[in-house]
Amino acid sequence: SAHLHVLSQRVPLPGPDLRQCLKGSPCCLQVPDDGTEAVKFERNASIPVRERLSAKTALQSSEYVKKLAMAYRKMRELQHNDPEDPRGMEQQRLVHCVYCSGGLAYGREYDVHNNWFFLPWHRMYLYFHERILAAMVGDPDFRLVFWSWDSRSGREFPAAFRRPSSPLFDRNRNDNDWNLRALVSNATRREMLRTTIVDADTHELFLGRPLGSEQGGLIETGSHNAIHAAVGRQTPPFHNMGNLSWAAADPVFFAHHANVDRLWWVWLRLPTATTTRRCNPPDHTWRCSRFVFYDENAVLTSISVKDVLETEQNLRYTYEDVENDWLPSRE
Numbered sequence: 515s516a517h518l519h520v521l522s523q524r525v526p527l528p529g530p531d532l533r534q535c536l537k538g539s540p541c542c543l544q545v546p547d548d549g550t551e552a553v554k555f556e557r558n559a560s561i562p563v564r565e566r567l568s569a570k571t572a573l574q575s576s577e578y579v580k581k582l583a584m585a586y587r588k589m590r591e592l593q594h595n596d597p598e599d600p601r602g603m604e605q606q607r608l609v610h611c612v613y614c615s616g617g618l619a620y621g622r623e624y625d626v627h628n629n630w631f632f633l634p635w636h637r638m639y640l641y642f643h644e645r646i647l648a649a650m651v652g653d654p655d656f657r658l659v660f661w662s663w664d665s666r667s668g669r670e671f672p673a674a675f676r677r678p679s680s681p682l683f684d685r686n687r688n689d690n691d692w693n694l695r696a697l698v699s700n701a702t703r704r705e706m707l708r709t710t711i712v713d714a715d716t717h718e719l720f721l722g723r724p725l726g727s728e729q730g731g732l733i734e735t736g737s738h739n740a741i742h743a744a745v746g747r748q749t750p751p752f753h754n755m756g757n758l759s760w761a762a763a764d765p766v767f768f769a770h771h772a773n774v775d776r777l778w779w780v781w782l783r784l785p786t787a788t789t790t791r792r793c794n795p796p797d798h799t800w801r802c803s804r805f806v807f808y809d810e811n812a813v814l815t816s817i818s819v820k821d822v823l824e825t826e827q828n829l830r831y832t833y834e835d836v837e838n839d840w841l842p843s844r845e
């Protein structure tokens with residue numbers, strides 16, 4: 515049964531068949547029942563490699579803010595004009611919903627929280643979301659922005675997402691979201707990040723344990739969850755950011771996750787004491803597992819974990835180097 519399969523994942527996940535969405539799930543995507551098989555992801559070297567910039571840097575450019583807002587405006591318009599288009603805002607939210615909350619849609623083997631699929635799955639999701647946004651504004655150079663809530667200089671809730679008239683705004687947020695920066699003291703923040711990034715020096719600790727273990731990595735269960743809880747409404751049902759099924763309805767979700775993704779990228783580059791530390795899981799069951807997404811042309815695409823382990827060549831992005839002030843200072 516599906517349940518046993520989860521407890522002993524011996525083979526890589528093949529990727530769900532989107533037509534088999536569990537009855538009664540609130541997450542099912544609209545999928546044409548035309549028998550189309552997913553095409554395999556291939557890296558697209560024609561996409562220019564560009565840096566994803568921090569909110570602090572990127573949002574100083576009014577040109578970038580305009581473009582980002584326009585991309586989300588178009589994504590919302592598409593939802594309105596063609597609710598079944600997988601590139602519309604609501605369908606994009608459902609892609610996240612499909613893969614979360616205890617297997618609401620395709621069974622628990624496709625739950626990408628609280629296990630080792632958390633980081634690679636969200637990297638895939640961001641990649642396709644970014645390609646769709648780029649297509650919306652007709653700029654292949656377009657990149658997501660990251661909200662570097664881990665550092666003293668970047669932790670403030672990005673102002674461009676806070677203007678009620680902007681497509682980047684979401685009214686389902688904690689009314690006090692501008693107080694985020696005051697949530698923890700600087701010393702507590704640095705201590706937390708040190709524990710969840712620097713001290714989490716094995717992939718079991720940082721990325722989490724295999725499917726079925728219910729042991730997410732420290733970056734997920736620590737800062738990642740804390741930001742969701744702080745941005746979402748503080749009362750049930752905690753929409754949007756505070757509720758995994760709804761979180762991706764808020765554009766700030768993607769700026770938040772770009773930072774989680776960046777911290778994985780940073781983690782792998784931290785100096786290591788031994789070669790066995792700070793590496794990704796070597797397991798075939800992890801590396802060869804697949805998930806499916808719609809790309810910027812609404813083509814169903816199957817992508818594996820190993821496709822996303824190298825961001826620059828394969829996914830065509832790097833990250834701006836920003837201060838990681840939680841790093842222990844070198845003696």
Ligand code: C2O
Nearest residue numbers: 610614738742761
């Ligand atoms: Cu899929 Cu921040 O959660």
